[in-house]
Amino acid sequence: MKIQNKIALVFGTIILVSCATAPDKIAPTYVSSLQYSKYDCEQVSEELRLTEEALVTASLAQKKARSNDTVGVIFLGLPVSSLSGSNQAAHIANLKGTVDALNKINVEKKCFKNETTIPAPDVSVDRTEE
Secondary structure (H helix, E strand, O other), rough: OOHHHHHHHHHHHHHOOOOOOHHHHHHOOOOOOHOOOOOOOHHHHHHHHHHHHHHHHHHHHHHHHHHHHHHHHHHHOOOOHHHHOOOOOHHHHHHHHHHHHHHHHHOOOOOOOOOOOOOOOOOOOOOOOO
């Protein structure tokens, strides 16, 4: 393999790796459930609803950042969204961790009759913006 091809391959790999991560590939960060331990079931349910709404919104923004990164790499050779601060990965990880913590409290307080947790919203489904 020619040296130019190797350089192009390494450069291309570095740029693609620096693109915004898909929301469904972002792992949750640890969020302590202790801060929600004094909530009653209704408060936990409302907090979970609000957190899931925020997660969907952040995930849509992350998808847009990922798309913009792809376009930026194709036309400019740079992941523009990741460089401009549009990447929502840390925020999404925190929101996912919060959902996990709230689900843990739901189980501990037996807020559900069958003690199952509410799954995190499916952020991999494309939703059109209104």
